[in-house]
Amino acid sequence: MRFHAPIRPELRNWILETTRAGHNVADLLRLMHETGYSPQESRRILAHVLKMPVSAIDARARPQQHGKSVRIRLPDGPHIVADKHPLRVMLSLEAPPLRVFDELLTTDECEALIELAKPRLQRARTVNVDGGQQIDPNRTSNGMFFALGEEPLIRRIEARIAALLGIPVDHGEGLQVLHYLPGQQYEPHQDWFDPHQPGYAAITATGGQRIGSLVMYLNTPAAGGGTAFPEIGLTVTAQRGAAVCFTYEGGDAASLHAGLPVIKGEKWIATKWLRERPYREKAGRD
Structure with a gap:
């Protein structure tokens, strides 16, 4: 089993305060990456502090898309x-x-x-x-x-x-x-x-x-x-x-x-x- 270091109280408080200030998950991930946290560790920490599964963190981190999604239709010949x-x-x-x-x-x-x-x-x-x-x-x-x-x-x-x-x-x-x-x-x-x-x-x-x-x-x-x-x-x-x-x-x-x-x-x-x-x-x- 992989060992995870405990989350420091200062980091926990920063996450909660930043969230209350109106910043979303994508903002938090970006800020944590800029201060040296890996993407995987950032997602794990946010999931723990915000009490949501990592899959929910990933979903909230995706940018909001506008416009219809399409699929490519490859033709058959000859x-x-x-x-x-x-x-x-x-x-x-x-x-x-x-x-x-x-x-x-x-x-x-x-x-x-x-x-x-x-x-x-x-x-x-x-x-x-x-x-x-x-x-x-x-x-x-x-x-x-x-x-x-x-x-x-x-x-x-x-x-x-x-x-x-x-x-x-x-x-x-x-x-x-x-x-x-x-x-x-x-x-x-x-x-x-x-x-x-x-x-x-x-x-x-x-x-x-x-x-x-x-x-x-x-x-x-x-x-x-x-x-x-x-x-x-x-x-x-x-x-x-x-x-x-x-x-x-x-x-x-x-x-x-x-x-x-x-x-x-x-x-x-x-x-x-x-x-x-x-x-x-x-x-x-x-």
Whole structure:
């Protein structure tokens, strides 16, 4: 049995007084984390002092969400039409839910996205614990974000994705374009946010949890650069105009994936992350 140190009277009184002053559980957890308590210990202490189960602490710590929650509808093929655009389903898996699409984007659309993105490229970042952006040594590409509906081309692609997956445009994060040179990669990772990690409430305060990812290939690298799913032994080859979409509602470990190193040439991709609720973008992401 794990030993827990007794709760100091000063800490108990602070929790009760802070609660009476109108602060909620999320505030208390944040303040305790800032003073050095681990998330697990903070939850245990609050549960004991406030006389409620840890599950109730977790529920109260979640941010209030507004807007309707949705689920992604992955289509079956082989031939489908999304917003008047014909395409094909080349591969279909159910564990994890995954589809590989051919001809999701036209050659002209791929080239136009690359040209629009080039002047705004910066070192690609990942989401940190407060919902902002950070440099990650596991991600060595350059990238940029488009705002929702920023260009006619972006609006057309967003409408196509919404029709393809049965999810409203406003549930998507801004389209991100990434550029990889030889040797650059993105090591194995999950796109969904771990609810047990510090900062989960901040990351999901708008839009809620991520529920799916769509990776669109804007060119065909000379060698390498595919998307690997090590838990299921699958690698999707990067082919211009094709895309892979996978969902992970509830945090599916099988959705672990990696952007494999480019061996020769370069790789351009566009990524769309989808949220369970309407997403409001933060300013200054690129």
